[in-house]
Structures are given as C-alpha cells and as structure tokens.
Amino acid sequence: MSSNGKSLVAKSLAERGITRRDFLKFCTVLAGALALPSRYGVRIAEALESKKEKLPVIWLEFQDCAGCSESFTRSYRTSAAQVVLDLISLNYHETLMAAAGTHAEQAREETIKKGGYLVVVEGAIPTQNYCVIGGKTAEQILLETVKNAVAVVAVGSCSSFGGLPKAHPNPTGARAVTDIVKDKPVLNLPGCPVNGENITATLAYYLTFGELPAMDDLHRPLFAYGALIHDNCPRRAHFDRGEFVREWGDEGHRKGWCLYHMGCKGPITHANCPLILWNDGTSWPIGSGHPCIGCVEPDFWDRGIYNRVKPQEEAPPAYYPPTIAKNEKQINGTSYAVTGAVVGAAVGAAGALAVAKGKGKKEEGDEKSSDES
Ligand code: SF4
Structure with a gap:
C-alpha cells in the first residue's frame, strides 16, 4: 500500500492516467502472451492489484x-x-x-x-x-x-x-x-x-x-520459446512452395519470399518473435528481409550466420519441398502428394498409386534438399 492509502497499482494507474478498464484489457492480452486462457486476465489483474x-x-x-x-x-x-x-x-x-x-x-x-x-x-x-x-x-x-x-x-x-x-x-x-x-x-x-x-x-x-x-x-x-519461428513465419507459404530468395535484392527478396537459402535459422529456432515482434510491435528481422540468426539457441555464434541449416534437424513435418529453383524443372514432392490425394479421392486405387509415386519423388526431393544443406 502506498503512503496515501492507494494500492501500488492504483497509484501507478492514476499517475500514468490509465483507466482500470485499459489495465484489465492489458492483463487479458498479457494472459494470451503467457499462453493462458483469456479468463486469467482478471486473475492477473487482481494479483497485481493485491501487491502491497x-x-x-x-x-x-x-x-x-x-x-x-x-x-x-x-x-x-x-x-x-x-x-x-x-x-x-x-x-x-x-x-x-x-x-x-x-x-x-x-x-x-x-x-x-x-x-x-x-x-x-x-x-x-x-x-x-x-x-x-x-x-x-x-x-x-x-x-x-x-x-x-x-x-x-x-x-x-x-x-x-x-x-x-x-x-x-x-x-x-x-x-x-x-x-x-x-x-x-x-x-x-x-x-x-x-x-x-x-x-x-x-x-x-x-x-x-x-x-x-x-x-x-x-x-x-x-x-515464449515453445514454438519454432519457422512454424509461425509469414514467409512459410513461400518455403512450402519452394519460393526462395537466392541473392540479396533479387526478385524473391523484393517479393518477400523465404530466406532459407540466405541462412535463415527459423527452422531450428524456438522463439515468439513472429508473434510479438520487436520495436513496439513494428517489425522483426525476417519481416524486414534479413534471415533469422537463431540468437536464442545455444552456440549460435559458432554456427555461422549465413550458413544453411537442415530443416530436417527439428520436428520435420510430413514433407519438405525440394530446395531448388522453380525454373530448374524438377517436380516437387508437394505437388505430387497433392495431385495424388485429389486423384485418390476420385478414383480410389488409381489415386493410391499416384500418391505412392508422389512419395517416391518426394524422397528424391528430400535428398536434393539434404545435399544442398
Ligand atoms: S526458413 Fe526462415 S524465412 Fe523461410 S519460412 Fe522458415 S523461418 Fe520463415
């Protein structure tokens, strides 16, 4: 309790000209940031208000x-x-x-x-x-x-x-x-x-x-560190489509494509940067066109900032697209798998065969990706 009888929070709110309603809203947002259900907002507010x-x-x-x-x-x-x-x-x-x-x-x-x-x-x-x-x-x-x-x-x-x-x-x-x-x-x-x-x-x-x-x-x-940057990255759709930046300032860079080939460590880095951003929520490294350097992981300086990582190192999803340029004419595993699923739904056994073919092709793509990395 402060010297004038107000709680520490009440005094702080009064000094800063913040309404209790806005404080409650902030506590609800805070509950979300802490991965708690929104009802915890009130509990956080009450706990903070009780501090003497x-x-x-x-x-x-x-x-x-x-x-x-x-x-x-x-x-x-x-x-x-x-x-x-x-x-x-x-x-x-x-x-x-x-x-x-x-x-x-x-x-x-x-x-x-x-x-x-x-x-x-x-x-x-x-x-x-x-x-x-x-x-x-x-x-x-x-x-x-x-x-x-x-x-x-x-x-x-x-x-x-x-x-x-x-x-x-x-x-x-x-x-x-x-x-x-x-x-x-x-x-x-x-x-x-x-x-x-x-x-x-x-x-x-x-x-x-x-x-x-x-x-x-x-x-x-x-x-804060429970999810991979890669899984919440706004450029993820480009990764899945095999659309990569190859050189600083190239077409892909101008269009906001995936920075994996520029050394992005998002696939092995656990952080909430894509969700809370930086500089009062205005931007973050990948958002401004620079690959993630994996700074929240141990020994990141020794990894080499622009060296590529193998996305397969961590929690691989069901497939990875081959990390080659689109104009290199290799059909990637993703398109085979999708095609296979559609055909499979339509013609049963024939579709299953197509999926199997797609799987075989996917593994070729993976080998390529792995070699490159
Ligand atoms: S490799 Fe990097 S830029 Fe590409 S989707 Fe993953 S986190 Fe985003």
Whole structure:
C-alpha cells in the first residue's frame, strides 16, 4: 500500500492516467502472451492489484554489451505495461543506478541481507579471472548475490548460454548462469538481445503466481520459446512452395519470399518473435528481409550466420519441398502428394498409386534438399 492509502497499482494507474478498464484489457492480452486462457486476465489483474510491496530486484552485468538493459528499458508497447514494472524495485543496476562505488555496493548488500529478491543476470560469467571487482571475481559476485534470492532470471544469450564471449575460442572461460548457480531456480530468457516484452511477461507471471513459468529443458519459458519461428513465419507459404530468395535484392527478396537459402535459422529456432515482434510491435528481422540468426539457441555464434541449416534437424513435418529453383524443372514432392490425394479421392486405387509415386519423388526431393544443406 502506498503512503496515501492507494494500492501500488492504483497509484501507478492514476499517475500514468490509465483507466482500470485499459489495465484489465492489458492483463487479458498479457494472459494470451503467457499462453493462458483469456479468463486469467482478471486473475492477473487482481494479483497485481493485491501487491502491497514492490519486488526487490538486483540486476548484475558481466560480459555484456548492455543491449538487454537497453531492450528492457524500451519494452513499453503500452503504457499499461509500465504498471507491471512499477511493481518492482530495481535496487541495483550498474548502468542505470545513480549511485556509484561504495553507495551502490551498499544497496546490493542491504538487499541481499533482507532476502526475498529476484536476481537478473546480463552477460556471460568469465571464469578465468578476467573480471575482478573490489577483489572479487565475477563468479564470487554472482554466488554471493544469489545467496538469499527467490529466483534468478538470466536475460540474453550471454547469461543464458555464454553467447558471444563463449564463442570459439572462449578466451575468458565464459560460462552461463546455469553452469554456476545450482541451488536456485534459474530461468533463461535468451536472445541477442532479449525481447523486453518477454521480461515484462515473466515478471507479471512471477508477481501473479509466485513462481517461475513452465520451462523447456534449456530453462526457457514455454510461453515464449515453445514454438519454432519457422512454424509461425509469414514467409512459410513461400518455403512450402519452394519460393526462395537466392541473392540479396533479387526478385524473391523484393517479393518477400523465404530466406532459407540466405541462412535463415527459423527452422531450428524456438522463439515468439513472429508473434510479438520487436520495436513496439513494428517489425522483426525476417519481416524486414534479413534471415533469422537463431540468437536464442545455444552456440549460435559458432554456427555461422549465413550458413544453411537442415530443416530436417527439428520436428520435420510430413514433407519438405525440394530446395531448388522453380525454373530448374524438377517436380516437387508437394505437388505430387497433392495431385495424388485429389486423384485418390476420385478414383480410389488409381489415386493410391499416384500418391505412392508422389512419395517416391518426394524422397528424391528430400535428398536434393539434404545435399544442398
Ligand atoms: S526458413 Fe526462415 S524465412 Fe523461410 S519460412 Fe522458415 S523461418 Fe520463415
């Protein structure tokens, strides 16, 4: 409860000129972003409105570029999203806090002493004594800071998986938070940088349910990293039709065709970028004509940004079109399969034969695709 008797949310709404109705609408959208049924919107709103104290947060930075901090501070698609951020107390953030030196360290130490706080980590952790602050190594600072924390959130690919600092040959012995913190719940929000909207959604989930959301085996929340980019990509129809960009600026590029041949990692990358987009929902890399670089997956820097992946590596659908140019006159497996199905419906046994032929042809296409990749 704030000093004037209003709840933290009511005060924040009044200060920002947001109606409760708009706040409820935002919470319903938030429920959708968290892959929850829309009725959870009211539950989220009520849980946030019941908060009497802010959640203390310590934000640590190690080997990073501060891009995730930048992304976080710009994560306001709606002003109602700021209300969620008004429910946290950012007690320590090396880049954003006004205090420095001893005063800054006091803020961190006092928060640790009180306990019940959340630790956010940005950047990989060097383990070869490359980063020593006040006589303590990065590893020591991390372990000391998480001591009384309720949970740890690793933001960005560097803290989640090691990122660029860990890329070959990894001269600083960079490691991920999960390599070092073993006795606390850790959630990874990878991305280079993290999408700030996913931080807001994670905080809202934690403030509502008092625990971290369901995760995959890489500690990523399923609501944000549960689906492949390829499966929600607006260029997917072009992939399925075998319409590919071959060169920057060619006809396919101008027409918005699939970027698979330009190295797109969408077929092996789990993220909600096509759904929530970037820059306040205005665009995203594939939308602006650049292939996905797979920045939310481990070791993406070592994969080579423009190297092609094999779509067959992950959850292959029933068929893949051959990845050759349309004018190369190879009949692809998709058209054979569709033809086969139509004929099959019309003439029974004859159709089944056509489908079988189509299947054989499809496998040729797959071999081609595989060879090329
Ligand atoms: S390969 Fe990339 S551009 Fe093509 S459909 Fe998949 S995600 Fe979209």
